[in-house]
Amino acid sequence: MRYYADVADLKLSALGHLECRPVSPGYLCYIPPEVPDNRIGVVVVELDIEHQQAVLVGFAKTVKAGELLFSELQTIEDLLAYLDSLESNPTEVKLSYWLQNIIDAGWQPIEKILASKTPQLAFRYRNGVTRGKLIDMGIELPGRSLALVVTLTPKNSVEIQLKLQVHPSDEQAYLPNNLIVKVLDEKGTTVIEAHARSGSTHVTLEFNAQIGEHFSVNLELGNTNISEKFVI
Known part of the structure; x- marks a missing residue:
């Protein structure tokens, strides 16, 4: 406290x-x-x-x-x-607030969650607002976490460009090769997904969304499914 x-x-x-x-x-x-x-x-x-x-x-x-x-x-x-x-029932992350420097709890600058990888990552995130969060995958990845990194860049007054990346934590070089990352719309329909392959250092998903739009990001690994909810 x-x-x-x-x-x-x-x-x-x-x-x-x-x-x-x-x-x-x-x-x-x-x-x-x-x-x-x-x-x-x-x-x-x-x-x-x-x-x-x-x-x-x-x-x-x-x-x-x-x-x-x-x-x-x-x-x-x-x-x-x-x-x-x-x-x-996880609270939705209000991404448009990030542009006003109001950041949801648990989301940190990437240098705090991926300290050893920051020099290599810095050039990827020089535009827009970027924050990351460590995700515990439980028994599927004991003692290790994955880092979900979100970058948002305004395109105009109503539309925002989003880049989502998942990285292994500092202790690991590669993602587990059976990891699936999905973006779902507010109805729960998968709109885009990416699969980690053997030797993957990260996976990336990019899309545009409008103010007020709701979506979620699912990280699936074996029998574990972790969801983060967002609203623009």
């Missing part, structure tokens, strides 16, 4: 950042304008400085600047159920 001034944000792996707001005993919590709007929710914590105690008052799914009344909060039990639902 990272504290600054009177606020902390709690990073929940693969889910995002949960805003935590400490308050004095009362009936409302103030959310300042500088709080990022990509939080997955806000938890209000009532502090009793004299007795060195903290009580979880409740939570809200929406984080908006201004006053948040305690009467508007859901219970902590509701919070646990909400987090469970996020795990089973």
Whole structure:
């Protein structure tokens, strides 16, 4: 948990950042304008400085600047159920926000997830906004991850060019040769796919999408199928 001034944000792996707001005993919590709007929710914590105690008052799914009344909060039990639902139904990554430098949790600059490969990759990603995420393929790839790298470049006010690449993690030189990468539309129909072959260092998929368009990227390896959902 990272504290600054009177606020902390709690990073929940693969889910995002949960805003935590400490308050004095009362009936409302103030959310300042500088709080990022990509939080997955806000938890209000009532502090009793004299007795060195903290009580979880409740939570809200929406984080908006201004006053948040305690009467508007859901219970902590509701919070646990909400987090469970996020795990089973991954939140869509809002790619158009990246162009405003609002990056979804878990997506990092490529030098942070592919440090040893960065010099070779730099020329490929010099245009547009690029972020990557490590994907755990579970028992199909024990102890290893794959890196999903997304680059988006605006073509005009409504259309964006997308380049998706999958790389082996820093510890490996090649992709597993039975890896399949698919792009599916919002109806679940495969629109483009690529297969890793023996000796593949990466696979690439390129396409254009319009503002508001939904799609998902599936990484299939053996019996494991990992899906990342996106909206432009």
